[in-house]
Amino acid sequence: DIQMAQSPSTLSASVGDRVTITCRASQNINSWLAWYQQKPGKAPKLLIYKASSLESGVPSRFSGSGSGTEFTLTISSLQPDDFATYYCQQYSTYPVTFGQGTKLEIK
Amino acid sequence: QVQLVQSGAEVKKPGSSVKVSCKASGGTFSNYAISWVRQAPGQGLEWMGRIIPFLGIPNYALKFQGRVTMTADKSTSTAYMELRSLRSEDTAVYFCARDFHSGTYLHAFDIWGQGTLVTVSS
Numbered sequence: 001d002i003q004m005a006q007s008p009s010t011l012s013a014s015v016g017d018r019v020t021i022t023c024r025a026s027q028n029i030n031s032w033l034a035w036y037q038q039k040p041g042k043a044p045k046l047l048i049y050k051a052s053s054l055e056s057g058v059p060s061r062f063s064g065s066g067s068g069t070e071f072t073l074t075i076s077s078l079q080p081d082d083f084a085t086y087y088c089q090q091y092s093t094y095p096v097t098f099g100q101g102t103k104l105e106i107k
Numbered sequence: 108q109v110q111l112v113q114s115g116a117e118v119k120k121p122g123s124s125v126k127v128s129c130k131a132s133g134g135t136f137s138n139y140a141i142s143w144v145r146q147a148p149g150q151g152l153e154w155m156g157r158i159i160p161f162l163g164i165p166n167y168a169l170k171f172q173g174r175v176t177m178t179a180d181k182s183t184s185t186a187y188m189e190l191r192s193l194r195s196e197d198t199a200v201y202f203c204a205r206d207f208h209s210g211t212y213l214h215a216f217d218i219w220g221q222g223t224l225v226t227v228s229s
Contacts, residue, residue: 034215036152043202043219044152055217087152091213095168096142096154 002026002090006099012107017078021102023071023088032092035064035073038101039084047086048073078104109134111141111203111220118226119193126189127223129203136184137161138209142216143177143188145199155201158186159211193227200224 003026013019023033031051036044046055048064051071061076075082083106088099114128129141142157156167160179167175176189186203201223204216 032213036216043204043222044216045219046207046215046217049207049215049217089152089215091215094166094213096157096213098152098154101151 001095002029002093002097004088004090004097004099006086006088006102008102009100010103010105012105013078014107015078015080019075019078019104021073021086021088021104023066023073023099025069025071025090025092028068029090029092031067032090033064033066033071034089034091035062036087036089037082037084038087044087109205109218111205111218113201113203113220113223116224116226118228121194121227121229123193124189124191125193125225126187127201127203127225129186129188129220131184131186131205135209136179137181140206140211140214141177141179141186142204142206143175144202144204144216146202146222147196147199150199153199155188157206160186162211190225193225195227198225198227 005024007022033051035048038044047058052064063074086102110132112130117125119125137160140157140159143155145153158165158177165177179186203220205218206214207217208214
């Protein structure tokens, strides 16, 4: 199975900050990577697919980059609604696997 | 806009089975794969497998092979996930999720059900 390692596990930041979350794959997944946001008690929400494509309706402050084994999710200016847990997911190969999650907390 | 609506919460005894449903409304069902993803309390996301309704052929994560069955009823636009031989570690919220694009390739998941809590307890 392809292992997905996210860092950091927890991130404390303030409204207006620029934050970056990293996701590393244990082998080459080309650009077959998605990012999701999850709030407590809710289903995950797709933010980014194919490493850098913004899902319709997602604010432009979210961006994704990378290919191969290293990927990043950047939020350019944190808003109060962005405090949540973020997951990366590879869909290059079966089985689909997720990173362990990054909890974004208010500083 | 397509919506996925799941069945309600379940409480099961160890060793029993549970069957969760996921009904699609508002769009095409058969051509899009439906995956099942679970989340234990306070934990991350775990993919269990998927099925493409028009093919009817599931693909399961190795961890669940032999214990899970995924099916789809095209006539009612409903996908099902049955998990057998339940143990306490199966206590989790179970989500269904639809592929972003139709077809047989793997895709990101753009539409999710609301989740179904399955509690396994004696």
